[in-house]
Amino acid sequence: MLAAPNMILVGAARREAGKTEFACAVIRALSERGVSVVGAKVTVVRPGERGFHGDVPRREELLAGRLSHVLVEER
Secondary structure (H helix, E strand, O other), rough: OOOOOOOOOOOOOOOOOOHHHHHHHHHHHHHOOOOOOOOOOOOOOOOOOOOOOOOOOOOHHHOOOOOOOOOOOOO
């Protein structure tokens, strides 16, 4: 088992459930209290899927299967 005593994991059984909105609210609230926060979002792109949540760099390469992942930093 991986020990991560200060980690919060947000998940849901479906898309469009409000996970990102909730996580952003938690990050904002903690940051306003002076807590240093790092967030990471993992999104799966399923074979044959045409849509992405937001703007994804190298989108066409992902859709064509020429890339297995893209790492994006947001601030």
